[in-house]
Amino acid sequence: MYVQVKRLWQGDTTRGTISAQHTSFDIDNVTNHDFVGVGGYYMKDVGFYLLQSFTGAFLIFYGVGGYLKWYYYIQRREGAADWKCQPDRFLQPEDDRLEFWLGSLNMAIGSLLSGILVTYIMNGGETKLYYSIKDYGWVYFLLSIPINYLYNEVSIYYPHRMMHHPIFYRHHKVHHRFKAPTPWSAAAMHPYEFIIFQFLLEIPIFLVPLHAGVFLFWLIYGYYYGILAHSGIDLHSMLPWQPSVIFHDDHHKYFHCNFGVNTMIFDRLHGTLRKNDRFYSETTFGGKGAPIQDPSAAGVTDKDS
Structure with missing residues (x-):
């Protein structure tokens, strides 16, 4: 997020690529080490971007998640019937601790991978991100907004449903240990699953032209609503396409149904709504x-x- 905001603010109209006319310069003139760092090319200032990545990720995870845990699960615990999706069920203390530490571990893994990725981008690594709407026009820009949203949901629904196949469920069962999820559940899963979802979320920037603002918006949106969807708090969305929290809470309560997170479209299409x-x-x-x-x-x- 930091990288994309910086480039948009600076009016960077490049597409994050090393163009043909600059290839000779980039390769032959590395005495200033602009493209050299840990592990070779494109890793200059990797420590700085890792710090940004870890700071941003945990501020949101602990900030949003921590506030919801404190305000509802501590301050209003006795009145759970007024706000909780499953008012008669709370996690056992050991599961509550596991959820927090497992979620934190995965956030650290995601921050490490994202920090390396943004270092690569900021040092001229090739991606399909672009920063000026004029590059592809307004029609392409506007169409990319719902298309990217649908892609993100596709990349959640189908892999998630696959993880509920008996062959794979023994690993995904870690996430379903939290039958009454709290905000920490958003990232509390087997690390290999977390890495899969991260990969699917970020791979489009290497495959199709995508405006950095669109990518940034859906990145924040998915992160925020991922925490809310797992909060266990009976909140109703003001957005017509975004289901209420109880939709995904029912997935944890009933297990093999309601596989989507940000829309019911694919659950309706495949008949997997509860x-x-x-x-x-x-x-x-x-x-x-x-x-x-x-x-x-x-x-x-x-x-x-």
Whole structure:
């Protein structure tokens, strides 16, 4: 975020690439070490950008998440029926601690990878980001806004649903240990899953021209609503496409349904929205639930019920 704001503010009209006419200069004139640093080219000032990355990530994670935890889970705990999606269920203390430390670990991993990426970009590394709307015109710019939003949701829904296949669920189950999620749950998952989602979020900047402002907006949007969606607080969105918090809270409560985060579009398309006339449990795979008249068909035991 810091890198893109800086470039937009400075009016940088480059696309973050080393153009053909500059290739000779970049390669042959490195005596000033503009493109040399830790690990070779493009890593100058890597420590500075890592600091920015860690600071920004944890300010949001601890700032937004910490405020919600303090205001609701501490100050208003006794009145949980007024605000909590699952008012009769709280995490056990050990799960609460695990959620915080696992989320912090993943945020550190993400900050490290992002810091290296932005160092690469700021030292002239090749991407498809551009900074002037004139480069591709207003039509392309405006169309890229909803398209990037839909791509981000595609990159959440389908990998997430795949992780709920019995073969992969044993790793994803770490995230579902938190059946009544709190804001820390947003990043509390197996590290390999976190890295997958980070990769899918950032890979478009290497594949298609994308205005840095659009990329920045959806990056902040997804980060913020990811925390809210896992907050466990019964908040209703003012945005028509953004579901209320209880939508994703139900995913943690009922497991194999409601795989989206920022829209219900793909859950509606594939019939994986939770339905009141279906039975769900951790052993009911597929996203469609089981007929409520015969929960035993899903391998449900009395303990599951």
